[in-house]
Each structure stands twice: as structure tokens, then as C-alpha cells.
Amino acid sequence: MGVIAVNEKDVKLVKSGHGQTKWLVPSKNGASPEMMIRHWGPDTNIPVHSHPYHEMFYVLEGEIEIGGTTYTAGSCIYVEKGTPYGPTRAPKGGKVLRYAEAGPDK
Numbered sequence: 001m002g003v004i005a006v007n008e009k010d011v012k013l014v015k016s017g018h019g020q021t022k023w024l025v026p027s028k029n030g031a032s033p034e035m036m037i038r039h040w041g042p043d044t045n046i047p048v049h050s051h052p053y054h055e056m057f058y059v060l061e062g063e064i065e066i067g068g069t070t071y072t073a074g075s076c077i078y079v080e081k082g083t084p085y086g087p088t089r090a091p092k093g094g095k096v097l098r099y100a101e102a103g104p105d106k
Helices: none
Strands: 014-016 019-025 034-040 055-066 069-072 076-079 094-100
Antiparallel strands (some): 055 076, 055 094
């Protein structure tokens, strides 16, 4: 993959399933890692789920709730693949950096 550098200011904010997203490093057909900035609002309500890959969230602004625990700016949450987590909410709004190690062997 080499080195990939991107400035958030140069990336378009798009509507996504649970808020808005800036795809900093999109996954190539689900076979490579991805990084994004997610903007979640008060209507965010992601049910308990799991993924076949490791996932990390870093709260940039506001706060998010995962499974009843509130995480504020500066919090880092790591979720190991196959681990059920949620529900995920952002009642006051939140902005997170999300990294996922996608791919069949991750």
C-alpha cells in the first residue's frame, strides 16, 4: 500500500447509513484497510452488531455512546473482530475517526 496522505479538508462529506462520512482511505472492494471520519448526530442508533475485522474509533469531537458507556473527545475504542458491540448512539452529536482492518485474512 505504501504511504497514503490525505487532508480531511480535501475530502467530500457524504451522507451515509448512520450520519455523514469523509472517506479518507477507502477500502478496495473490502480487501484492504479503510479509514474515515464519521459525523454522527442525535438520530444515530446503530444496533448491536459485529464485524469480521478489527475496528478502532477515536473520538475527535462531542461524545458517543457504545453499549451504554459514554466516550468523550480523546477516547480511543478498539473492537476486536467478531466482538458484538453497541448499540451505538450520539445523542449530542459526535465526530470519530474510524479505522478498520478489512480483508479476508484480518
